[in-house]
Amino acid sequence: MVGSGSEAATATDAPAPLRDWLMLGGAVLASAGVLWTVSGQPLLVAGFVGGVGVIGAALRLAFRSPQVAAEAEFAVPDWSVTNAAIERSDVGIAITDRAGRLVCANALMGEWFGPAAAPPRLPLERASTELLEAATRAAWRDGTASAEGLASTQGTWRAELSRAGRGEDFLVWRFLPVVTHDLVADMAGHIGGKLGRALSREGLQSAVVAPDGAIVAANTAFAQRATGSPTQDLTGADFVSYLVSDESDRIFYAREGRKGTPVKLVHLPVADPDGIANIDPARTASLFLLIDSQGGVGEVSAGLPQIEALLARLPLGLAMTDRDGRFLFANAAFLRAAGHEDRIPPPYPSDLVIKEDKGALLDAVRRYAQGQATAGDVAVRLRAAPDEPVSLSLAGVRGLGEGAVLLSLKDSSEETRLKREIAQATKMQAVGQLAGGVAHDFNNVLTAIIGYCDLMLMRHTPGDSDYDDIQQVKANSNRAASLTRQLLAFSRQQTLRPQVLQLPDVVAEVSALLKRLIGEKITLEVTHDRDLGFVRADPTQLEQVLLNLAVNARDAINDKLAAVGAKGGGVVKLMTRRITAADVRAMKSEILPVGDYTALVVEDNGHGIKPTQIGKIFEPFFTTKEKGKGTGLGLSTVYGIVKQSGGFIFAESEVGKFTRFSIYLPVHVPDAAEPAPTVRATAEPKREWSGGGRILLVEDEDTVRAVAERALVRQGYEVTTAADGEEGLEAIGKGSFDLVVSDVVMPTMDGPAMAREIRNLRPELPFLFMSGYAEEQLRREIDIPNMHFLAKPFSVQQICDAVEMVLRGR
The missing domain is CATH 3.40.50.2300 (Response regulator)
Structure with a gap:
């Protein structure tokens, strides 16, 4: 900091001009002479002169005191205050007087030009010094001036001058540095930094390219599309080598080929907008923006909250993630399909799948978030249902702010149930065909065994040593024949004698037998609906169905009672229900055709059937009972009889609570227009048999x-x-x-x-x-x-x- 107080001391006012005092004194004397001539009294003249003197002195004191005080203030100024006022870190400030002497300057002036340098005598280039001297003359003349492009080895400045002081005897100099920006370096820093990441998030690929075609900087979106890796360093690589075009001049990424998504190329030359630097356009660097043709620049898109509000109302399972793979939102249908009970989705989609599928899902989300706007599917297994793979659809989206990937998951629980039912029906049909074939072949073997037993019994009489053995072989053969009949019933290949009947009549016929069969500890409850329709079935086979279901219910209840140590409390409910076509539609079953049915329901409060076993209970030789307590043919026989009668059977169960079998038999409606069956005439009359032949x-x-x-x-x-x-x-x-x-x-x-x-x-x-x-x-x-x-x-x-x-x- 430099300054000179003595040189800048302000002088007091100069004395009044002599002629003014002479004129004033002559006027007073003339007045006194006139008074002496008129009055002739010297005391009066002396009093007049003295009064004028007193009044003059008083007036001078009244007008002179403030000015003298102000002059006394400026006479000895405090330059430390001035130095503090001009101290700046971005502008160099100096003050000079009319003689060009430096009054004071801030520290920045000393750093730039030296501590004793006084404008306009500064260490500048000759042309800059001349510009500064011309600006000095203009400032003394006009009050203000400026000079541009003042250059030295230390930099370039712009000077602003203004005249100041009470007498405008001082010049205030302000020197501002002129910073020359490297636009290419600045742009490269932005594209490789935060601005580039923001463009990538919106799906805009960008690169700064030097005049020779080399890449100076590129954002992650360009690196991902060009090389497949968002972290690939492309500095110095040939920009054009990453692009190809077709005969229609459409531009593609070379890595993706012509099967990829075409892009629009926007070219922005990087030139100084102020025009200070006159640069040859052929040597100017360029900023390239690449945009997918499916999208476009400046498209108006709804904000993410509006999109979320729209998707939340759709019945489809939809969700959206950002480019880091985090959930932005998920609608209720998506969470329900994923088996997520909370209304708020987890942080990442991978939290919904099993451990083995997390990596594949994360890679898929990242690929669709950073790559081109395409769609695809990935098979995953949800934590809520790890045994059944589901298809999760993904689509890259652009223009939705933070939204990057749209996820779609269909609620396939009902579809899965129907598939399971259809697969079960198909499996049962295949098993039935197998059982029928086995029963047919086995019947041939049993026919031979029973026949030979009969022939041997004709040669033996009761009491012979072999007679009882042959009878035992025949008895076991007949027992095996009953098993084959059950297999034929399951495969729907047994002989039925159908009749048109009412289900309550069949239930009434067998109720007494059922009560004795289930025992006194178990209560049999029978209820019937009104207006039940007729069905066409074999009453004997329906009784067999009721008996088999009652035996299974009895065993399930007894096992439960034995497990809890109770002696009673079991209930078997036998119900008939009227099922209309509207009821069937409400059931939304793909297995049961729409129509009118009469249902037979058998329900018990036994130990129930495990979910893993309920799909197998109708298979031959499958049983949930202990070894030696069941053949596994009871329910398979029931299934075969119901299906051969044109009906449907469904099983429902909850472990420890109940098991319910529902049999739906179609209501029989006789066709009045159907002609009565006629007996075919034979070619010759019936003849009587006379023995032999x-x-x-x-x-x-x-x-x-x-x-x-x-x-x-x-x-x-x-x-x-x-x-x-x-x-x-x-x-x-x-x-x-x-x-x-x-x-x-x-x-x-x-x-x-x-x-x-x-x-x-x-x-x-x-x-x-x-x-x-x-x-x-x-x-x-x-x-x-x-x-x-x-x-x-x-x-x-x-x-x-x-x-x-x-x-x-x-």
Whole structure:
């Protein structure tokens, strides 16, 4: 800080001019002379002169005192106050007098030009010094002036001058530094920094490119699209090498190829907007903005709160994340589909899936957030349902502020349930076909065993050592035959005798038996709806259904009572319900067709069925009971009877509370326009049987054929055997027969095909088919007049009786 107080001391006012005092004194003297001449009294003249003197002195004191005081204030100024006032960190300030002497200056002037330098004599270039001297003259003349472009080795300044002081005897100098910005460096810093990240978040790829085409800086969005990595350093790389174009001049990223999303290229030259630097445009750096063609610049988009309010009302499961993968919001349908019970979503989408799928989901969200605006799916397993993969749809979005990825998850709980039901029905159908085939083959084996037992019993009498053993073998064979009948019932291939009936009548017939069956500890409650529709079913088979369900209910209740140590309290409810088409629609079941039904419901309060087992309870040989307490065929038989009757059965259960079986049988509506069935006329009149006869026996199983042949021969029939349908046709051509006894399923040519060929030759010849399948099914498939049926397995007596009845014409 420099300054000079003595040089700047302000002088006092100069004395009044002499002529003013002479004129004043002459006026007073003249007045005194006139008074002396008029009055002639010296005292009066002396008093006049003295009074004028006193008044003059008083007036001078009145007008001179403030001025003298003010002059005394400025006479000795405090320059430390002035120095403090001009101290600045951004502007150099100096004060000079008319002689060009430096009065004072702040510290910044000393740093820039030296402590003793007084403007305009500063260490500047010659041209700058001349500019400053010209500005000095203009300031003394006009009061203010300025000078631009004052250059030295230390920098460049702009000077502003103004005249100041009471007498405007001082010049105040202000020197402002002229900062030359490197626009390219500044722009590169912004694109590689916070501004570039903000552009990336909005999906704008940007890069600063030098005149030679080298990349100076690029944001993460450009690096991601160009190289696949947002952290890739592209400094010095060739900008054009990352882009390609097609014949339509559309621009693509080279890494994505022409199958990628085209981009719009916006070119902004980086030039000084003030025009200070005259730069050749060919040597100017450039800022490039790349925008996906699907988007665009300046599009008006709704704010994120409005989007959230809109998506919250949709029934679709929708959510949105930011570019870091954090949830911005998720609607109720999305959280419900994800099995998330809280209304507030977790921090990340990966929190909804199992541990093994977290990495894949995080990578997918990051890829769609930083890449091009595309969509896709990723298969994940939710924590709420880890056993069932679901498809989570993702789509990159742009122009929604923080929103970057839109997630969509469908609530597939109902769809999953329906799929499970359809899969269960398909599986049951496949198992039923397998069970029917097994039962058919097993029936052939049982027919041979039972037949040979009958033949051996004919040679033994009660009391023989082998008689009881043979009877035991036959009894066990008959027991096995009952198992095959259950398998046939499950596979819907047993013989039914359907009737039009009311379900309450069937329940009333079997109620007494059910009470004895479930025991006194368990209460049987029976309730019926009114206006129940008629159903068409086999009453005997329906009774079998009720018995099987009641036995299972009894066992479940007894197991529960034994577990808790109770002696009673079990209840079995047997209910009939009227189900209308409107009720079926309200159920929204894809399995049950819309229509009117009469429902039979059997419910118990036993231990229930576990969720993992309820889908398997109708499968043959599957049982939830302890080993040795169940065959696993009870519910499979129920399932087969219900399905063969045209009905549907559903099971519901909650462990420890209840189990409910609901059977829906369609209401039978007779068709008045349906013609009454007519009896087909035969080619010749019925003839009486007189005993004996020639029989053609066609059976591919050797043991069954041998047993049937021996049984018929013992009855006096003449039997010709054939191993398949072709041999049977050859035998017909060689001889005459009264009856054809044939198996249905045979290799090469089956029984029905052989029968049709024989009817072309012998229209009147009767047929007796042997099969383990249902008679109704065979009649629908074969549809041959004068056809009869014998179910396997059969005994020797049964086949002999069947042949005799056919030959008698019954």
